[in-house]
Amino acid sequence: MVDRVLVTGGTGKTGSLVARQLAARGVETRIATRNANSPEQVRFDWSDTASHRAALDGVDAVYLVAPTDRTDHLPVMRPLLERAVERGVTQLVLLSASSLPDGGPMMGEVHAWLHANAPRWVVLRPSWFMQNFVTQHLPSIIHEGCIYSATQDGRTPFIDAADIAAVAVEALVNPIFRSGESILTGPEALSYDGVAERIAAVAQRPVRHCRLSVDALARRFTGFGIPEHYADALARMDDAIAQGAEDRTTTEVAQVTGRNPTTLTDFLTVHRKAFHQPPTG
Template sequence: MDEQILVTGGAGKTGQLVAGQLARRGIAARIATRRPCATGQVRFEWNDPATHAAALESVTGVYLVAPTDQTEHLAVMRPFLERARTQVPGRLVLLSASSLEAGGPMMGEVHAWLSAHAALWTVLRPTWFMQNFTTQHRQAILEEGCLYSATGDGRVPFIDAADIAAVAAEALTDSALPSGEHVLTGPEALTYDEVAYAVSARIGRAVRHCRLSANELAARYAGFGIPRSYALTLAGMDEAIAQGSEDRITMEVERITGRPANTLAGFLESQRDLLPVRS
């Protein structure tokens, strides 16, 4: 059977990159999406089991990105997972997060399920994405010169989503890789003050870390239309960072891919279009 990988979340930060990594290896990626509009895409909805069979037909592995509009992930993903574990001969690779242990909330429950039921599985637990500075933080950086957080002096080993995708591609194509979890980080743990300094140096304008309390950050999120309960959860993640929850570095990216993880400086250099230098 020719290799063909189903990529859920195919339009997301890592999904697009995983598909690209597979293509460079000559492996077909089937993109699961609610609204397929191109060759290689298939209609898929977690909440619609009628879409699952066609999505899984003839695939040899699956990249799993949990639905972003749900918090009880296992409940909504389980019908698909049950079918995938019996129909897919290769590996199921779940994108989780460094902050979520197996058996914990959200993707942690899915992690535990895969460990108990899947024959070949990998759970990727990356820390915070460097891409956050070119997406949700970008407007405040460019318009206000502020990088808002409630992280205090806490450190984060930010990771390039391209490095996550590279590890995912290895896991999806290397059957010799043992089942298990991998905490993925970049090569340096940085405070938001240090990130603000690096961004300032890159774009030629002053950017500072605008420190908020967890409640102030939650209110800021709520002002963007985020439900208050979820806003509090997000702010709580920053508070955990302030207490040291992300202050660690692993070598998993280099161990699995054979090359070092990207640095923040390298990432910012590649983002000239999104973070332009002041003229």
């Protein structure tokens, strides 16, 4: 039985939703954050191994979200993983990505480590988030009527972070959830041209897909302050989409949660006000 879950990335897109859904099910949730300022939060820093002991105290399961300021994830995550296994943590659930297989770069290396060392583990490999269109893409949508990408005509099965969180919660607390990976997608694969059309219809304003080369997209990312190596990695993920790497859908969300995943149109309709006000930040 899982009584207490440590949620790393607990204030982020999926982590905050995982924490909220766990609390709704009566599971004690410990939200890991650099600046803990509430009873349910615990101070945690991937690079500060001294913070790991208190974060794991009494924990039965861990939701793992890799740090976003680097691409070599395993070296900085391994100390916590090893300590969690030593302490007999019941379940380790890693948020990875559909583009990062077992043994691949970034979270793929962590995936491989869990596969080889953890007694019980789940790796969630979702496609790209619908939330991206009301966060990082929002300024260019509002100010330029444009979504920038290097995906060309490639299609992506965008998924709502709430659906990812729902699967994560089942993986964390359900004792019969089997070790392995789950590729999570929304119900349909769309090109960015198609996404722009959906946003324009909901927002009632012109929105188009502005196509960039991989190099131009990487330069755009570095202009936002993203480190060059990380910007290049992100841009090349768009190129993989252009080559068809994400053009698929799965039924994992429905099988695990018992309900169909959110459609992009429904998601955009709920968030339509975001497209009619200046973006924050």
